[in-house]
Amino acid sequence: xxxxxxxxxxxxxxxKYDVAGYYDQPQQDSLLVNIVxxxxxxxxxxxxxxxxxxxxxxxxxxxxxxxxxxxxxxAKDGTHYFYVIRPGGNPSEKRGTGGxxxxxxxxxxxxxxxxxxxxxxxxxxxxxxxxxxxxxxINHNIGKFLTMKTYVQWPNKISYYDTTTYEWKLxxxxxx
Numbered sequence: 001x002x003x004x005x006x007x008x009x010x011x012x013x014x015x016k017y018d019v020a021g022y023y024d025q026p027q028q029d030s031l032l033v034n035i036v037x038x039x040x041x042x043x044x045x046x047x048x049x050x051x052x053x054x055x056x057x058x059x060x061x062x063x064x065x066x067x068x069x070x071x072x073x074x075a076k077d078g079t080h081y082f083y084v085i086r087p088g089g090n091p092s093e094k095r096g097t098g099g100x101x102x103x104x105x106x107x108x109x110x111x112x113x114x115x116x117x118x119x120x121x122x123x124x125x126x127x128x129x130x131x132x133x134x135x136x137x138i139n140h141n142i143g144k145f146l147t148m149k150t151y152v153q154w155p156n157k158i159s160y161y162d163t164t165t166y167e168w169k170l171x172x173x174x175x176x
Contacts (some may be wrong), residue, residue: 019072
C-alpha cells in the first residue's frame with residue numbers, strides 16, 4: 001500500500017480531476033470498490049452495517065463494473081474528493097454521487113461523507129451539466145446548489161446523510 005500513497009504524491013498535472021493522475025489502474029479499481037462499498041446497497045441478506053466485512057468485497061468488486069470515477073481530487077489537507085457515475089433506473093440513465101473521505105496509513109477510507117446524489121438522468125447530463133457540482137464541492141461552495149432539484153436528489157428537505165451508518169436517511173420528525 002505504500003506505493004498507493006507515494007503515487008498519490010506524483011500527480012502529473014494534466015487534468016487535476018483525473019484519477020489516473022493519482023493512481024495506476026489496479027489502484028483505481030481498488031479505490032472504486034472501496035467507494036462503491038460505501039455508496040451502494042448491501043449484499044443480499046446482509047445488514048447495511050455489515051457491508052464493510054471483507055467477505056463482501058467480491059460483491060462490491062463485481063458491482064463496481066457498473067460505476068466509474070469521473071472526477072477525483074486530493075486536496076492539500078489530505079481530503080480525497082470524488083464524483084462517481086453510478087447505475088440509474090434503466091440502462092439509458094445514470095446518476096452522479098459526489099463526496100469526500102480521508103485515508104489512514106493502510107489506505108482504508110475513513111470520515112466518508114456522501115455530499116450529493118443527482119437524480120436519474122441521461123449519462124451525458126450526469127457527466128456534463130451536473131459535473132459542476134464537483135467543483136463547487138471542492139471549493140466549499142456546494143451548499144447553495146443542494147436545493148436545486150434538477151441537479152440534486154439527495155440531500156433534500158426530508159433527507160440527510162448519516163455519517164455514522166454511511167447512508168441517506170429520512171429526517172427525524174419531518175412532516176409536510
